[in-house]
Amino acid sequence: MVYELKDVGVRINGKDILQSVSCTLQKGRWISVIGQAGAGKSTFAQVITGLTPFCTGEYTHNGQSLPGDRRGKRTAVPQAGYVFQFPEQQIFETTVYKELAFALKVKGAAPDKLDEAVKSVMGQLGLPESLLQQNPLQLSGGLKRLVAIASVLIAEPELLILDEPTAGLDPLSRIALLKKLQAWQREKRRTVLFISHQIEDVAEYSDEVMIFTQGRLLAHLEVNELFLRQSKLLEQAGLPLPEPVQLLRWMEAASGRSLEPASCREEDILRLVRPVWQSRGLHHGG
Numbered sequence: 001m002v003y004e005l006k007d008v009g010v011r012i013n014g015k016d017i018l019q020s021v022s023c024t025l026q027k028g029r030w031i032s033v034i035g036q037a038g039a040g041k042s043t044f045a046q047v048i049t050g051l052t053p054f055c056t057g058e059y060t061h062n063g064q065s066l067p068g069d070r071r072g073k074r075t076a077v078p079q080a081g082y083v084f085q086f087p088e089q090q091i092f093e094t095t096v097y098k099e100l101a102f103a104l105k106v107k108g109a110a111p112d113k114l115d116e117a118v119k120s121v122m123g124q125l126g127l128p129e130s131l132l133q134q135n136p137l138q139l140s141g142g143l144k145r146l147v148a149i150a151s152v153l154i155a156e157p158e159l160l161i162l163d164e165p166t167a168g169l170d171p172l173s174r175i176a177l178l179k180k181l182q183a184w185q186r187e188k189r190r191t192v193l194f195i196s197h198q199i200e201d202v203a204e205y206s207d208e209v210m211i212f213t214q215g216r217l218l219a220h221l222e223v224n225e226l227f228l229r230q231s232k233l234l235e236q237a238g239l240p241l242p243e244p245v246q247l248l249r250w251m252e253a254a255s256g257r258s259l260e261p262a263s264c265r266e267e268d269i270l271r272l273v274r275p276v277w278q279s280r281g282l283h284h285g286g
């Protein structure tokens with residue numbers, strides 16, 4: 001499954017929201033989308049999922065053209081699932097069971113298959129079955145978010161789009177959710193488009209990163225290439241370095257030698273930084 005945009009632009013009320021965006025989303029990759037507030041990340045994701053029509057350019061899925069829509073009509077994009085930034089934007093059923101079953105029910109799934117699929121997705125996301133008859137809109141913010149994600153995962157989309165899925169979660173819940181999503185993505189070999197303001201999470205989980213600035217795609221590159229070799233692009237987009245990469249830079253400056261981590265993941269950086277830290281008689285955690 002490959003989703004491809006060529007020179008796509010979005011104009012709303014006479015304002016260019018996205019300009020000349022070209023990219024290819026390859027199967028099985030975790031692709032993060034970063035940029036300052038208002039850079040066009042959500043609009044890009046909504047074009048990819050067909051929720052926002054584009055007015056210039058071309059959009060193809062596995063080489064097949066998806067109707068560009070110059071009259072403002074939405075296009076159904078095959079096998080793309082979108083988790084909205086705010087769960088309230090997508091939850092509408094009166095019980096968690098109905099909310100989760102909805103996507104499969106409209107596809108005509110038999111009741112026993114529905115039960116099985118609902119149990120399976122609840123298990124994947126660690127949701128207790130005691131929630132099934134509760135009103136999803138009356139759950140806590142964190143549980144509401146998990147229900148919104150589960151209601152999209154249940155349809156097993158080829159492309160899962162997550163618009164700031166960890167906003168409002170405490171650190172432990174955030175890590176637990178990302179690890180579950182990563183396990184799902186790897187096990188099923190799905191593509192994830194992950195919009196996030198948490199630069200440490202982007203470094204930790206991505207294969208590739210897309211940087212948006214002022215409605216344009218500034219760069220689309222491999223995660224290590226960005227954080228370890230081309231971090232000036234982050235500065236250009238007004239974004240911070242992840243903390244482990246900052247630590248690496250400080251240690252390089254202090255030791256006067258270049259440290260070469262295997263990746264920009266925290267664990268790989270700490271493995272290199274700790275001995276330098278210790279040799280200087282400094283305390284280190286962990």
Ligand SMILES: Nc1ncnc2c1ncn2[C@@H]1O[C@H](COP(=O)(O)OP(=O)(O)OP(=O)(O)O)[C@@H](O)[C@H]1O
Binds near residue numbers: 013036037042044
């Ligand atoms: N329907 C709309 N009508 C008018 N302007 C819009 C509309 N949708 C988005 N915009 C504008 O387009 C720009 C990009 O918005 P978008 O939500 O895509 O940015 P973003 O990078 O996702 O921001 P954030 O990180 O704050 O969610 C913003 O200036 C926004 O105000």
